[in-house]
Amino acid sequence: MSRLIERLKAAAGSEWTRYVEHDYIRKLAENRLPEAAFRHYLVQDYLFLIQFARAQALAVYKSRTLGEMRIAKASMSAILDTELGLHVRVCAGWGLSPSDLDEAEEHPATVAYTRFVLDAGMSGDLLDLRAALAPCVVGYAEIAGAIVADVRSVPDHPQAAWTEEYAGAGYQDVAEAARRELDRLGADGIGPARMARLERIFTTACTLESAFWQMALDAAQPEFAT
Incomplete structure (x- = not known):
């Protein structure tokens, strides 16, 4: 049997491709990304990380074993104690102060994806939550690579620096751990109805991730400029 992440990517089809090959990514790779787009992305990604920490806290609650709880706690601590601080320093290099980040409002695209993730976890189980998070966790590793x-x-x-962070061994290990966790959570067997639900969750998350990239590109358009 193929890995669960590969089954989910195959089911998502064009939505997965649209996400990982979005015009935002192509422009970034080719050094054609407007500064305004990346700055807007950085601010919204900071706000996203805060919600991502909440999702890991929810994963603790949804866990069935101490091992699962420890995995989620470690992820939450990494965000709160390390990743947010690193993000603030990256933003400083782009002229964004801590107050710029803390006073920013979440864009509807940020709200849409993060609250979808939380709802998937609240209404489902830990596997549902991990499936909703997978496009972000695994996708960033594959995009950067x-x-x-x-x-x-x-x-x-x-x-x-942004690309190297996600292409580096440290983050690639995080993504591989997420793939393994999906496999472990699904090891007891996934029936057709259950698989269909996971596919819907994963595919919707891919669509919302694409909208997150598009949000950043739209922010660079003259009519959106501030």
Whole structure:
């Protein structure tokens, strides 16, 4: 049997492809991404990370074993104690202060995906929640791995640090752990109805991730500029 993540990606089909090959990603890889788009992305991604921490807290609640609880707690701690601080430092390099981040309002695209993830977890079980998170956790690793050579070919690429972070061994290990956790949670067998639900969750999450990229591109358009 193929890994569960591969089954979910195959079921999502064009929605997965649209997400991982979005025009935002192509522009980033080719150093054609407007600064305004990346700055807007950084702010919204900071707000997303806060909700991501909440999702990991929900994963603790939804866990059936101490092992599952510890996995979720470690992920939540990594976000709250490390990743948010790193994000603030990256944002500082783009002229964004901590107050800029804390005072920003969530864009509807940010709300749509993060609350969908939380709802998937609240209304379902831990596997539902992990399926909703997988496009983000696994997708970023695969996206960065696919574009890192292009980014490295551009001297002083402005998004080099961002790309290297997700293409690096540390984050690739995080993504692989997420793939393994999906397999473990589904190891007892997934019937047709259950699989259909997971596919719907995963596919919808891919669609909402694409909308997140598009939000950043739209912010760079003159009519949206501030």
